Amino acid sequence: MIETLFPVKLVVRVPCAVIEHNGKVLAAQRSKALSFPLKWEFPGGKQEENETDEETLFREIREELDVEIEILHKLPVTPKDQGWREIILVPFVCNLKTYKITLTEHEQILWLEPDTLSDLDWTEADLGVIQNYYAYREAQK
Ligand SMILES: Nc1nc2c([nH]c(=O)n2[C@@H]2O[C@H](COP(=O)(O)OP(=O)(O)OP(=O)(O)O)[C@@H](O)[C@H]2O)c(=O)[nH]1
Numbered sequence: 405m406i407e408t409l410f411p412v413k414l415v416v417r418v419p420c421a422v423i424e425h426n427g428k429v430l431a432a433q434r435s436k437a438l439s440f441p442l443k444w445e446f447p448g449g450k451q452e453e454n455e456t457d458e459e460t461l462f463r464e465i466r467e468e469l470d471v472e473i474e475i476l477h478k479l480p481v482t483p484k485d486q487g488w489r490e491i492i493l494v495p496f497v498c499n500l501k502t503y504k505i506t507l508t509e510h511e512q513i514l515w516l517e518p519d520t521l522s523d524l525d526w527t528e529a530d531l532g533v534i535q536n537y538y539a540y541r542e543a544q545k
Pocket residue numbers: 418419420438439440444445446447448449450484491493527528529530
């Protein structure tokens with residue numbers, strides 16, 4: 405009997421935060437040492453076993469920025485095929501609950517006017533997130 409092996413693609417769920425504060429939005433630049441060096445992203449990270457999206461989000465934001473956030477709205481899930489794996493971004497619009505940010509992983513952060521977000525060099529998956537964020541803002545008006 406001939407057996408055909410289908411390679412199983414790794415699927416990685418990545419909750420991330422579009423953090424709003426005083427009318428601006430936080431963009432975080434990936435470190436030189438990581439994959440996608442110096443690209444911009446919304447802070448967050450890979451889900452661990454038995455975590456909900458929200459638990460991952462709160463843990464990652466504590467780990468990366470050392471702040472507490474609250475969720476205001478869940479944006480549409482945004483998949484991105486990276487060849488050997490598929491990233492599923494799960495973006496949440498959030499507010500800060502504590503304000504003293506300490507960076508532990510990122511190169512730098514910027515607070516941007518929402519309209520200027522697309523000026524940065526984002527990871528590809530984030531371009532879809534930004535469009536969905538704009539649609540959410542329009543719907544708020
Ligand atoms: N946190 C975050 N990750 C993103 C975004 N967009 C995007 O493609 N990703 C990808 O999702 C993965 C999240 O992984 P991570 O932040 O937990 O850790 P990492 O960089 O060490 O991951 P990696 O080395 O496996 O790429 C990264 O590969 C990252 O490039 C985003 O907006 N936020």
